[in-house]
Amino acid sequence: MFEDEFLDEEFVGGVFSKEIDGGRAGASIRLDDRGLIARLSDGEQFYLGYNECNLEIGGASGRMIFCRNADRSLTMFCEDKRFAAALERSSAGELMEQLEGINAIGRKRKIVGHAGFWAFLIACAALLIGGWFGIKWGAREAIVHVPFEVDEQLGDAAYEQALEEVAQMTGEDEGTLIDDDAVRLPLQQLVDDLSEHSLMPEVKFHVLVCDTDIPNAVALPGGRMIVFRGLIDLVETPEELLAVLAHEMAHVTLRHHLKSIAGSIGLIAAIEIIVGDVGGLVALATEVLRAAALMDNSREHEHEADLEGVRMMHEAGIDPAHAIRMLESLPHAHVPDALAWHSSHPDIEERVEAIRELVAELPAREYSPIDFDLDALRAAIKNRKVADDVDEEAENARQDNPKANNEKPADGKEKEEGNVEQARPENVLQEAATK
Secondary structure, eight states: OOOGGGTTOOEEEEEEETTSTTSEEEEEEEEOSSEEEEEETTSOEEEEEGGGOEEEEESTTSOEEEEEOTTSSEEEEEOOTTHHHHHHHHTTTTTHHHHHHHHHHHHHHHHHHTHHHHHHHHHHHHHHHTTHHHHHHHHHHHGGGSOHHHHHHHHHHHHHHHHHHHHHHHOSOSOOBOOOHHHHHHHHHHHHHHHTTSSOTTOOOEEEEEOSSOOOEEEOTTSEEEEEHHHHHHOSSHHHHHHHHHHHHHHHHTTHHHHHHHTTSOHHHHHHHHHTOOHHHHHHHHHHHHHHTTTOOOHHHHHHHHHHHHHHHHHTTOOTHHHHHHHHHGGGSOOOTTTSTTTTSOOHHHHHHHHHHHHHHSOOOOOOOOOOOHHHHHHHHHHHHHHHHHHHHHHHHHHHOGGGGTOOOOTTOHHHHHHHHHTSHHHHHHHHHHO
């Protein structure tokens, strides 16, 4: 038995599991002499024995401990400073070797954590020696220590601006977001499943679908993702779709938006970042992210996102070769240069070669196809467009004949009323689905 100090202790944490609606939930975690017990707010419980527990350390803070089973179908996580000590004592040494490993990583990250202070000193020296370029370098080095909540604030500030940017580029109405769970939720589940294998599994991605021909997906800082219908139409397999989504998710977890901003802002804001005052940075977000959120990723960032996306797919048991096939198909797609997934990105052959090299170095494993119905997703989008067209025609008819809205039906008009009933959006949608 373990020491009474942790016998009745409950640690605040969370759970990743496909059995949970949305894939994740907050939980209180208890330890006994056999394993971990996580209880959700609705009373549902999950159990993970020490004998099948694999430990990792990470998260935005670099201090979160993840306890996963062998196939990663269940993960419990906690950031409490006492959690590692509780695991050590309650497992009676069974997790000692793993805990020593993650403690070593934690000590290394703690040392690195002082880099923000040293970056400030270096930047000040660089100001005297190298001027503005030294300050920009210092800001980029310090940005990784900014809390992830800042990324989320930046994403919120940039969201409306991003939609306006899309509207300007395409000449289409910016109000083209598809508000339909039959379209959005399958993609959300796809991203949620993959996010468990990301560098920051605690990040909550929120998927939106835009009814635009652009074959692309865009990730904003903090985790909002806009998937364009054109990408859904372009891909041949669900795995190709996931390859693009993994690439965009990697931009978020690698915090590329924030790093790009650090290279674009003024002197005062750069120093504020270095010393940890990010209020000015959030205020600048709308202007800075106007173009950066959609297109302004450096060649280095694109390479990093490619490789991290491939790593995520491999960890999830999905063949990363689909990323190569997707990249190779892009030059043949009819895509506006400014909006293509490959626009202003490194040379495609160069990216493909880098991915091939990484795949060759990854440990061998068996890959499985994704359980995802791409045809059903496309049908849901098409059916929604049918319903929208019917709504628009009905509204135009009402505007063209305003008197008809106020007239009561005369006797003997039952047949006409029946025709109106047949023209209702839900009936037209049902008829279209059976054709």
